[in-house]
Amino acid sequence: MKKIIWISSYPKSGNTWVRAIISSLLYSSDGNFNFNLLKLIEVFEKKNRFDFVKSLNEKDYNELDKIENICKYWLECQEKLVFSKELNPIYNIFKTHSANLTVNNNNFTNENLTSGIIYIIRDPREVIISYSSHMKKNFNDTMDAIFDQKRLLSAENNLAVALMSSWNIHYESWKTLNVPRLLIKYENLINNPKKEIKKISEFLGNTLSINYDILMKKNLNVFNTTKIDIFRNYEKIKGFDEAPKNSLFFGNAKIDSWKEKLSTKQIIKVEDVFNKTMHELEYLI
Numbered sequence: 001m002k003k004i005i006w007i008s009s010y011p012k013s014g015n016t017w018v019r020a021i022i023s024s025l026l027y028s029s030d031g032n033f034n035f036n037l038l039k040l041i042e043v044f045e046k047k048n049r050f051d052f053v054k055s056l057n058e059k060d061y062n063e064l065d066k067i068e069n070i071c072k073y074w075l076e077c078q079e080k081l082v083f084s085k086e087l088n089p090i091y092n093i094f095k096t097h098s099a100n101l102t103v104n105n106n107n108f109t110n111e112n113l114t115s116g117i118i119y120i121i122r123d124p125r126e127v128i129i130s131y132s133s134h135m136k137k138n139f140n141d142t143m144d145a146i147f148d149q150k151r152l153l154s155a156e157n158n159l160a161v162a163l164m165s166s167w168n169i170h171y172e173s174w175k176t177l178n179v180p181r182l183l184i185k186y187e188n189l190i191n192n193p194k195k196e197i198k199k200i201s202e203f204l205g206n207t208l209s210i211n212y213d214i215l216m217k218k219n220l221n222v223f224n225t226t227k228i229d230i231f232r233n234y235e236k237i238k239g240f241d242e243a244p245k246n247s248l249f250f251g252n253a254k255i256d257s258w259k260e261k262l263s264t265k266q267i268i269k270v271e272d273v274f275n276k277t278m279h280e281l282e283y284l285i
Helices: 015-027 035-040 056-063 067-083 124-135 137-147 169-175 184-189 194-210 212-216 221-223 228-238 262-274 275-280
Strands: 004-009 095-097 114-119 181-185
Touching: 004 015, 004 067, 004 194, 015 035, 015 095, 015 114, 015 194, 015 221, 015 228, 056 067, 067 275, 114 194, 124 137, 124 169, 124 262, 137 262, 169 275, 181 194, 184 194, 194 212, 194 221, 262 275
Parallel strands: 004 095, 004 114, 114 181
Antiparallel strands: none
């Protein structure tokens, strides 16, 4: 049995960056990152992961773009992963933008199937800037999206639908499981990536029972090969599978562009809606 480690975040918060770090630590011999390693840490909501539903309920299978259908099979899908004897790669580590919520009495996940959580958080004011570019929407529409407690991540690119909810509820939802949890702030990845890579190494070593020294020996190469500029240059030359159509995936990795781009009215609204969580995370003092 190999329980799941979740790499969870709201969109445009650094999930892919953390996946790059983790895949380099676990799946490279020397810590040097390459984009093929990302494929070893997949998105949980890949539609073909739910192919087993077809034999159970073909109507549900044909409508996995509806949250009321997919939610019935979240735990069963995870059980198949946890108890499978044909695991490849070695570890059950999955990316998700799903909130850990309950839909029609169906939990997204539980403690019996989860060994740990790496949660990446980013200042919601900066999420708005990055997410609006990603979705090709204006700031007000993007604000409405991250305020929406029923917000869905639509089924596309061979993914099933996911329930994201709002920025703050997404964060709160992943605090409910009594399992090891590592919080990574996007801003710390920008300001002190070596420290964050070390924290991730310590967490993986403890959670997966891997010799800490083995991971630490890779840290310098991980640091040198998982920089945003490297990701951006690669994407410009070779593209990136997860990029939105006719757009680049990797942005400029800013932490305070919201100060210039959002209006005072917009800033006040975000800080009012997310006041409690932003204070907890020290985005507001």
